[in-house]
Amino acid sequence: MAARNSTSKPIHTATQLKNLKPKAARYEVADSGCPGLRIRVLPTGKINYVWYARSAGKRHVVSLGSYPDMGLADARKNLERMKGQHKAGLLFNDAVNVPTTVAALCEVFYTDRIAASRSEAGAKQARMMLDKYIIPGIGKHKLSIITPVAVGSVTQTVVKKGYLSRAESVTSLLKQLFKFAVARGYIEQSPAYALSAKDFGAKTSVGKRVLSAEDIRAFWSAIDIAPMMSDPVRVALKVLLLSGVRSGELRLAKWEHINFTSKSSGALGPKTWFIPEENSKTTEWTVPLSSYLVKQFKLLKDYAGDSAWVLPGKDGPVTDKVLNRAMSRLFDVKVDGEHVLTIEKASPHDLRRTLRSNLDDLNVEPHIAEKCLNHSLGRIEATYNKNQLLTQRRDALEKWGDYVDLIVTERENVRRLADAS
Numbered sequence: 001m002a003a004r005n006s007t008s009k010p011i012h013t014a015t016q017l018k019n020l021k022p023k024a025a026r027y028e029v030a031d032s033g034c035p036g037l038r039i040r041v042l043p044t045g046k047i048n049y050v051w052y053a054r055s056a057g058k059r060h061v062v063s064l065g066s067y068p069d070m071g072l073a074d075a076r077k078n079l080e081r082m083k084g085q086h087k088a089g090l091l092f093n094d095a096v097n098v099p100t101t102v103a104a105l106c107e108v109f110y111t112d113r114i115a116a117s118r119s120e121a122g123a124k125q126a127r128m129m130l131d132k133y134i135i136p137g138i139g140k141h142k143l144s145i146i147t148p149v150a151v152g153s154v155t156q157t158v159v160k161k162g163y164l165s166r167a168e169s170v171t172s173l174l175k176q177l178f179k180f181a182v183a184r185g186y187i188e189q190s191p192a193y194a195l196s197a198k199d200f201g202a203k204t205s206v207g208k209r210v211l212s213a214e215d216i217r218a219f220w221s222a223i224d225i226a227p228m229m230s231d232p233v234r235v236a237l238k239v240l241l242l243s244g245v246r247s248g249e250l251r252l253a254k255w256e257h258i259n260f261t262s263k264s265s266g267a268l269g270p271k272t273w274f275i276p277e278e279n280s281k282t283t284e285w286t287v288p289l290s291s292y293l294v295k296q297f298k299l300l301k302d303y304a305g306d307s308a309w310v311l312p313g314k315d316g317p318v319t320d321k322v323l324n325r326a327m328s329r330l331f332d333v334k335v336d337g338e339h340v341l342t343i344e345k346a347s348p349h350d351l352r353r354t355l356r357s358n359l360d361d362l363n364v365e366p367h368i369a370e371k372c373l374n375h376s377l378g379r380i381e382a383t384y385n386k387n388q389l390l391t392q393r394r395d396a397l398e399k400w401g402d403y404v405d406l407i408v409t410e411r412e413n414v415r416r417l418a419d420a421s
Contacts, residue, residue, distance in 0.1 A: 011032065023043065026040065026041065028050075034075075036052070048063065049066065051079055065078065069120055070124070071316075100143055102135070102146060109176075109177050110127060133154055133158055144187065146191050151174055155170060164202045167197045168202055171192075171195055178190035214343075216354070216408065218343050220238070222330050226329070226340050229326055233326045237327060237348075244355040246280075247323045248279070249279050253275070254310065257274040258310065273287040280374065291401065292404070327346070356370075358403065359399075368389055368392045371392075
């Protein structure tokens, strides 16, 4: 393992962390507020929290998360929790480095499987479920004698709280956790093999909501008139509809990855938005910007000012609840005693589904429509076809923008088919 390149000045505050700049080579700084916490800065600008733990004379590099998804205070808390588990013998087995409890298994699983293979957003979601449901529920159970009943109690607890969709996610993570344990040879058989969230009352929550033309018109109008909504958030909701990106991908976007001009800028082509893998649920990808998206990003740039973030918050980007909460409030707020939006409730992800469904009606070929959402086209296609279809996807998003504009913009001497029927 290459030696760490460390600076001589530890940090102590979140502001100092925010001001760390990338260099030609990876480097690390210590956190004086929490002994053992290291801040790793990559040449790409990505910042990770790491801890070098020792067990039985061996050094383990433990990933604790990334900034700004995890703030400095949370990283410190995360490390102190892991130190306590290590001291209690729950994190590593000093003799053979085999986890003996479910809590210890969770840490090995997160470090070796989740953090190593998932995007930042995916790893953060898994970490939350481990810390909030699995470890508190069955963390103290001995791995060698854990029963299906005990494992099922975790899913049951989530269902009883009314989180039916999350129960499916937690159940899936439990199955992955114990399958990992079998593959590593820690246990012979998975106690979660037959586990199903449906058996505890959770229903499969496959989204079906697609906004109609009238829904789109009402949604767009509500964005413009809803009180107590910031201008950047209004524009952001429109960007989600016009681009089909995930809300997390927009929330974590930086201006260095967006070029809304007609000329190339560094590694960015004209009118493109690069989404790095750590910001995506799947893989890195490039979004071609339609003329309608260019207009919205110019507005966001005016609002953002000198911030590096497209949607700046108090210390980094806006939180992961802002866009979902803003859209949810559209269905609750009133103006002059009347609801601003009376259509069937929808979520930001429904906007993504709406775009995909309408691309079919706009005669966009299925493989191009799938590429517009960064969906996989299969292993063989992903392996041998590296064509990003930028031109075709730009045309598709331009068609979609034209369609939305026709719906939401009032024009004289134009009657929509829906109005004429």
